[in-house]
Structure formats: structure tokens, C-alpha cells
Amino acid sequence: MTRVLMIGAGRMGGAMLKGWTKALGDGFRFTVIDPHADWQGLGLTPGPQLLLGRTLDEFPGDHTADIVVLATKPQNLETALQGARPAIGAGTLVVSIAAGVATRTMQDAIGAGQAVVRAMPNVGALVSRSVTAAFANPEVSPAQRDLVAELFASIGAFSWIETEADLHLITALSGSGPAYYFAFCEAMIASAIAAGLSDEVARVLAIGTLVSAGRLLEDSGDPAGLRVMVTSPKGTTAAALDALGDGGALGALAARALEAARARSVEMA
Structure with a gap:
């Protein structure tokens, strides 16, 4: 026991x-x-x-x-x-x-x-x-x-x-991480409503998409492979990823977010 x-x-x-x-x-x-x-x-x-x-x-x-x-x-x-x-x-x-x-x-x-x-x-x-x-x-x-x-x-x-010091970065990545996905989902809902969808439809579609994407990630463990699978060359998804900055601006934004949270964790220790 x-x-x-x-x-x-x-x-x-x-x-x-x-x-x-x-x-x-x-x-x-x-x-x-x-x-x-x-x-x-x-x-x-x-x-x-x-x-x-x-x-x-x-x-x-x-x-x-x-x-x-x-x-x-x-x-x-x-x-x-x-x-x-x-x-x-x-x-x-x-x-x-x-x-x-x-x-x-x-x-x-x-x-x-x-x-x-x-x-x-x-x-x-x-x-x-x-x-x-x-x-x-x-x-x-x-x-x-x-x-x-x-x-x-x-x-x-x-x-x-x-390495114990890595817990600061882990706090930034997975401890605080759910809020990043929630915030992006909020932004997608607000943008869809502003573009003309009803609140109900925007929420159902944005939240459902996030949940299904998470389950696909859990099954495959390959975010890059899934991104390629969903992205047709010169299609709508490719256009949206270009607007997000694809691996450049989006990657830099993710790095800044993680570093800001990691630095705050160090300050609070």
C-alpha cells in the first residue's frame, strides 16, 4: 500500500x-x-x-x-x-x-x-x-x-x-501553453464574427477545429506532417499560412512568447 x-x-x-x-x-x-x-x-x-x-x-x-x-x-x-x-x-x-x-x-x-x-x-x-x-x-x-x-x-x-532550470521553460511551454491556444481560438472566433458569421456558428467551428486538430496531433505526433497534409499548394490554407508568416514571423512570435513567459518565471523564483 x-x-x-x-x-x-x-x-x-x-x-x-x-x-x-x-x-x-x-x-x-x-x-x-x-x-x-x-x-x-x-x-x-x-x-x-x-x-x-x-x-x-x-x-x-x-x-x-x-x-x-x-x-x-x-x-x-x-x-x-x-x-x-x-x-x-x-x-x-x-x-x-x-x-x-x-x-x-x-x-x-x-x-x-x-x-x-x-x-x-x-x-x-x-x-x-x-x-x-x-x-x-x-x-x-x-x-x-x-x-x-x-x-x-x-x-x-x-x-x-x-536540469531543474528547464522548469522555467517548461512553465512557459506547457504550464502557460493552454492559454496560448485558447487566446488564438478567441481571436479566430472574433475575426469570424467580424467577417459575418453568427456567434454560435463561429464558436462551434473554431472550438471544434481546435479539438479535432489536437486529437490528430495526439495520434500522429507530427505537427509539420499534418500541416503539409492539410495544405494544398496555392490553396486557401497556403494563403492563410502565408498571412500568418508561416515558419518565419509565426516562429519568431512563438519564440518571443516563450521567452517572455520563461523570463517571468525566473523573476518570480
Whole structure:
């Protein structure tokens, strides 16, 4: 039985928890602490494998966990660590999804030699389609890495990275990334309405196109190949891509967006 203590069940933490309780079997027991959580609103029902509470003191017995997941905002991480301290033993893995808080900072707060992982999931966790990348400090064992991969792969795609500083770029690419696609979809809807389509038709077509394109990408993994497949020479799609700047202006815009988000992530760390 893998004992998981989660501190924080807000939007992201609650989404991950719902996915985990659906996807993982009886080999996991979750204890979740959040003084402000709306358990009913999250659709969570306590049971033998899922304990829900406001403080860890509500539960009797040994609190030591195999994994402690810190799913709070960065400014609340110190308080979360204090609340989780009774559950952190020498062999406990601490996993944080708080952006900008380094593993060294957490080790300083917990104690030297603690196994720590920083993970960056994204809003896709709300529909069990998260994209998550994670960094492990040297104290994390192969078995603990496997547990982390099992948890996050159960709610979407998962990748390990070897350089902690890359989490700033990952924040820019996949953490903030859904908003870029949402913004482009908004712009296409507004432009279609301005050109004469009704609001309803513009929304159905723009959103449906984005969803179907995402599923094609998921199946093929080849955005360039799909672009070529859809683009007839000298056709309407080619004209639109020319207007977007194709691989020149569009690529430069993407690079500027990623660098702006990455730089802001560094500033906030």
C-alpha cells in the first residue's frame, strides 16, 4: 500500500486527486488536507482509500507517508511543509507542484538528504489530460521515480527532465501553453464574427477545429506532417499560412512568447 499525503486540494490539486482516485487501484491510499476545500464540490467521497480533512491532527495513528504531494500556491508552500512535517520521514518522497520554489529551498526547510521532486502539471489535469514534466534531486531513488511516473502518467503525458532550470521553460511551454491556444481560438472566433458569421456558428467551428486538430496531433505526433497534409499548394490554407508568416514571423512570435513567459518565471523564483 502506497501512502500518499496531499496538502492542498484547490483547482489543480483537486483535479489531480480526482484523476488519481479514478485511475489508480487499491494499491494507493490518499490522505488529503485542505482547510478550505469543498469536498462535495470536488465530487470526492471519503472512504478507506481516501481520507479527507482540514488538518492532519484529525487522523489518529502514524502519519508517515511514502509520498507527500504539496499542491499549494508558492507563497503557501512553507505553511504546507509545516503542516506536512509529521508525515515526512527519512524515506518519504516530497513532490511539489509549486512553481518557482527550488528543490534546495525545500531541502533547507525539510532537512538535508530528503528526496524531493518538482513537477509541473498543467490545466489539462481537469480532464485527466495533463502534460507534466518533473525534476528529481539526487536523493530520489529509482523506485520513487517509478512511483512519480505512475501517478502523473495516470492523468496524462509525463516526462522527466534532468536540469531543474528547464522548469522555467517548461512553465512557459506547457504550464502557460493552454492559454496560448485558447487566446488564438478567441481571436479566430472574433475575426469570424467580424467577417459575418453568427456567434454560435463561429464558436462551434473554431472550438471544434481546435479539438479535432489536437486529437490528430495526439495520434500522429507530427505537427509539420499534418500541416503539409492539410495544405494544398496555392490553396486557401497556403494563403492563410502565408498571412500568418508561416515558419518565419509565426516562429519568431512563438519564440518571443516563450521567452517572455520563461523570463517571468525566473523573476518570480
